[in-house]
Amino acid sequence: MQQILVVYYSQSGQLKDIVNQFVAPFQSAGIGIDFYSIEMEESFPFPWTDEAFFGAFPESFLQIPQPIKPIKQEFLEKEYSLIILAYQVWYLSPSIPINSFLKSTFAKDLLYNKPVITLSGTRNMWISSQEKIKLLLLENKAHLVGNIALTDKHANHISVLTIVHWLFTGRKDRYLGIFPLPGVSQKDIESASMYGKIALEYLQKDIYDQGLQKEIIERKGVIIKPFLLSAEYKANRLFRIWATIIYRNKYRRTLLKCFHLYLYIAIWVLMPIVWCFYWLTYPFFYRKIQKDIRKAESV
Template sequence: MQKNILVIYYSQTGQLEDIVKNVAKPFENNEQYKVTYYNIKLKKDFPFPWPSDFFFNTFPESYLQIPSEIYPPSDEVLNTKFDLILFGYQVWYLTPSIPVISFLKSGFAENILKDTPIVTISGTRNMWMLSQEKLKVYLKRMNAKLVGNIALVDRHDNYTSVLTILKWLTTGKKEASGMLPAAGVSDEEINGAGKYGQIIKTYLDKGDFANLQPDLVKNGAVEIRPFLVRMEKVGNKIFTIWSKLIINKKEKRPLLIKFFKVYLMTAIWVVSPIVLVFHLLLTPILWFKRKKQREYLQGINLK
C-alpha cells in the first residue's frame, strides 16, 4: 500500500525549503510513496529582506508565541491520513517562528499531526535547542509522535554567524563577501541532507522508529554546543522580561524596541564573551552534567 508523506514548512529565504526537499528526496519518484508539500502561508506575511526596525519589532510576538492568521491547508492535506510528517521550522528569537506557531495554534494542526510519526527539521544560525523543547510541548499536547529530529546549523563561530545572518536578513545577500563567509547552513550540508531522508525511509519501511534518532545523531543530524545551551537559557530569561515589558507598554513600544536592540547587541558582543569565560572555567566541575544535558537534547523525549 502506498505510504503518504507530508512535508510542512515555512521558509523566507528558501534555505529551509531546500533542506526539507532534500530530506524528502528518497521518497520522491517512488510509487511506494506519495509526497505532499504544505507551505504555511500567513494572510499577512513578513517581508524579506527584513527592514532592520521591522525585524526587531517582531521580537515580543515571536518570543511570546502570539500567532497570526494563516490560510487554511489544502483539502488534500486536511483529509489525508499521513504515515509520516517531515516538519520543517525556523527559529525566531529562541522560539519557533511566528508562522510555525500560527500553524500550531490554528484549528488545523491537531487534526493533521495527531497520532502521526513526525520528524522535526530545522535550519538555524546555531541556537535551536530550547526552541525544540517548546515545539515538543506542542506536539505532545496534540498526541503527535515525535520520532526524530534533524537540526542543521551554521558551523561558523557564534560571532561570525551573527554578522553574516544580520547581513543576509537585512540585505538578502547570503554569499561570502570581504572577510565574511557565506551565511547560514553550508551548501554542502543542505545538498547532503538527503542522507537523513534515506535513514528515515529505512525505518518507515520497517514500521518501527525506535532507533531512528540515535541513527540520525550518529550520522551528524544533531550537534549540541554546551556553551550555546547556556546562552539560550540566559537569553530565555532575559527575553521573557523584555517581551512582556514591550507588550504591556504599548505606548512606549517604539522606544523600548530601540532599547532592546541596543541591549541585544550588547549582550552578544559584551556579555556573551564573559559568559564563555565562566563556561570554560566551570567545564571540569560540570562535565558530567553537561554530558547528560547533551544526550537529552540530542534525543526526542520531553522532560
C-alpha cells in the same frame, strides 16, 4: 501507496532547499509527497527591515500565534504515514508562522496520532526552540520520532555578522566579500538527503522507537555545542523578561529600540565574558552539562 506531508515555511528558500534534499529518497522510492507551505495573512518582509525584525521579537518569543491562511482541504482528508515539520527559529522560539500553525485547529486534525520528524535550518541556537516544539507536538497528540538540526557551523560571532548581512540584504553571499557564506552550508544542505534515506528505512519498517534518532545523532544530524546550550538557557530567562515588558506596552517602539541595544551589548560584550567564565567552571558542572546534552539530543 504511502503518503507523507511536509509542513514548512521558508523566507529565503534555504529551508525549502533542505526539505527538497531530505525528501529526495522518498520520491525515488515512489512515496507520495504533499507540500504545505504555511502562508501568513500578513506576511513578514524579506529582506527584513530593522523595525520588522525587532518588532517580531515579543510575539515570536511569547509564542503568540498570528492569523495564517487556511490549509487546503485535501490535506486534511488524506491519511499520511509521516509528517515532516521543517522550521526555523526566531528569537530562540519556533518562528511565528510555525508556531501559528502548531497552535491552529487544523494542526490538531493533521497531527493527531501521527509520527513527526522535525527538520530545522537555523543559525546555531535551536535547542530551546526544539523543546518548545516538543511541547506543541505533545499538545497536538503527535509523536516526535526524529529530529535533524542543521546550522551554520562557523564561529558564533562570525555567523552573527554574516546572517545579519543576509537577512537585511536578502543576499546569501559573502559579507564585505571576505566573510564566509551565511547560513547552513551547501554541503550540509545536501547532507539532508542522507537523513532522508535513514528516515525512509524507518518509515518502511514502520517502527521508529529510539533507533531513528540514535542513527541521526551518529551521523551528526544533531550536534550540541555545550556553551551555546548554556547560553540559550540564560538568554531565554532574559528574553522572557524583555518580551513580557514589551508586549502590548504603549512604549513598544521605544522599548524595542532598547532591546536592540541590549542584544548588541549581550552578543558583543557579555557573551565573551560569560564564555570565559563558562569554560573556567566547566569541570565543576561536567555531569550536569552531559545530562543536558543528552536531553537536547533526544526526541
